[in-house]
Amino acid sequence: MKKQLNVGMLGFGVVGSGVPQILAESAEKIRQIAGVEFVIKKALVRSADETSELMKRAGRYGIELTTKAEDVLEDGEIDVVIEVMGKIEPAKSFIKRAMNAGKHVITANKDLLAQHGPELVALAKKQQTAFYYEASVAGGIPILRTLVNSLAADRIESVMGIVNGTTNYMLTQMTQLGASYDTALAEAQRLGFAESDPTNDVSGLDALYKMVILSDFAYGMEVSVDEVARRGIEGLSTDVVKASEELGFIVKLIGITEDTGHGIHVEVAPMLVPADHPLASVANENNSVFVKSFGINGSMYYGPGAGTLPTATSIVSDLIAIAEDMKADRLGTPFNVYHMPKKIADDASITSRFFLAIGVPNNKGQLSALTGMLSGMGVEFDQLLQKNQGEQAVLNIVTYPLDLKTLRNILNVLSDDEAYILLDCLRVIE
Ligand SMILES: NC(=O)c1ccc[n+]([C@@H]2O[C@H](COP(=O)([O-])OP(=O)(O)OC[C@H]3O[C@@H](n4cnc5c(N)ncnc54)[C@H](OP(=O)(O)O)[C@@H]3O)[C@@H](O)[C@H]2O)c1
Incomplete structure (x- = not known):
């Protein structure tokens, strides 16, 4: 096993710039747990002005800034690529190029994972490279x-x-x-x-x-x-x-x-x-x-859920996971190996309490007509709060649990009835 893993970064912004800070802050702990030293060699940015603050920050950690993606993706000495650029393209193509070149990849890019995650996970598995993304959900929360x-x-x-x-x-x-x-x-x-x-x-x-x-x-x-x-x-x-x-x-x-x-x-x-x-x-x-x-x-x-150091901490934990995969000879094992056939529930299976705010003319007849109509459609009332505004009233209702199919019927009836104004409807969690 190598004593040093070289890292290339795609992006050196809010999140990226925190990675060398975390590596420096916890250097001895990381060295003992991972059994290797991580060295960031290069970082891709859009503009790398010699006098810029960014250049000084990178220089402090011995990181070379580049504006050419191939400097990172085609550098045979780089073992791990950290994608912290954001958006779909060119991030997706760069990650694929890195994996195809046998490099391990870490990303914080939830947009990309939610839309193209399975494709990237499959490529990593095929190429026997590690692919981790702890920072993509809730930043610093593991x-x-x-x-x-x-x-x-x-x-x-x-x-x-x-x-x-x-x-x-x-x-x-x-x-x-x-x-x-x-x-x-x-x-x-x-x-x-x-x-x-x-x-x-x-x-x-x-x-x-x-x-x-x-x-x-x-x-x-x-x-x-x-x-x-x-x-x-x-x-x-x-x-x-x-x-x-x-x-x-x-x-x-x-x-x-x-x-x-x-x-x-x-x-x-x-x-x-x-x-x-x-x-x-x-x-x-x-x-x-x-x-x-x-x-x-x-x-x-x-x-x-965000911020330079919290998010970078999650990224460095992914770096350590890669070193552990190398030691255990399990590179290419997906981050999540659990798979089940997809089954999406229909509306009749989704049950919850709901909150309804309904505008209604402020008279006894209309209010009791409304509650009577809702009862007739299967609504049971957990709480009722009436707010009067002159000739209008707003009835705020918390229902007992209803299924979503029944709720949709009720909302359709309310929207079609000119006597009432459906102001809002929100789910209540337990
Ligand atoms: N910010 C957070 O707290 C947070 C938390 C969790 C996850 N994330 C995710 O982490 C990723 C990065 O977020 P961030 O907040 O660090 O973004 P950011 O501050 O805008 O940094 C993006 C970096 O990528 C570079 N970059 C972007 N497009 C590029 C391109 N086409 N070519 C070359 N360089 C390019 C930028 O260079 P220039 O500066 O030269 O433009 C900059 O260095 C995103 O996927 C985001 O969703 C962020």
Whole structure:
């Protein structure tokens, strides 16, 4: 076994620049555990100005910056490539070139993994190269390795995550300060928690990518992006957030992948979390993943879902895993070896409590007509909260568990009835 593994980086930005810092900080510990020394030789960037701060930072760790991908991909001395550029192309082609050249690959790129993961996993297996991506889900939280190793013996009932820091920060502002969606977004952008184009975060797409990866690790099923139900937090009203709180819930953007007993259901949406649920206390930009399983019952993993050092720590743990694979002669073994035939649950198999906010003329006849109509369609009321606004009222309802098929029928009837305005409908998690 080699005494030194040479590393090439594709990207040296927020995440990439943390990797040499972690390697330096824990050098002796890493050397003892991995049994090798990791040396970063080169990093690919878009522009490498001699006088730039980036160049100085790389120089401090003896890393050569280059703007030519082939300097990394065709360097025969480089054993491991770390892809931290982001987006699909050219990252995907570069990873394939690295694997085809027999190099081991680490990536933090959830967009790429959710859309092309199986293809890359298959290529790594064919080429007998290692392929790890712990940092792609919830940054610094070691959730993928926990599912693969520590929870290997357990039957997973559901994995629920607050896996997007931007939206969790915004929802915390809306809940704790009563901020509007627009104010919360502006504040998140001012503090650097949201990008100038926040679409991927607020639309739930970023969380969806992570739930696709988590579904693979929890159930061995390769779910495609269009099989995940998705709603973001755009348009979420402060009235709904406030009413939920009065009813004893906190609104969070939740990603869930669950075993319904008739297939799995994967969804990302704002949901009501009971105030005493451990996920309710996850505030600001923090992330958390709650795993409900047969043996352990409930376990929660909490920490920073992004940032230079947390994310780089996950990447360096992947480097150590590669050294361990070399020692154990198991290179090419996929990160997750559990596979099952994919079965997606239908609406009738998905059961939950739901929150409904319905605008209705404020008179006794209309309110009792509404509750009577809902009862007739199979709704049982867990909680009711009426908010009067002059001649209008808003009836906030928490139902007892209903299946999603029944709920969709109810929503159709409400939308067609001019007497009522369906203001919102959100799932309640248990
Ligand atoms: N930020 C986080 O906390 C976090 C957490 C978990 C996962 N991730 C994932 O980690 C990856 C990297 O994120 P990041 O925040 O570090 O991004 P970033 O700060 O924008 O860094 C990207 C780096 O890649 C380089 N790059 C991008 N496209 C390139 C191209 N076509 N050719 C050459 N160089 C290119 C950039 O070079 P220039 O600077 O010269 O443009 C920069 O060095 C993404 O997949 C992201 O989803 C990030």
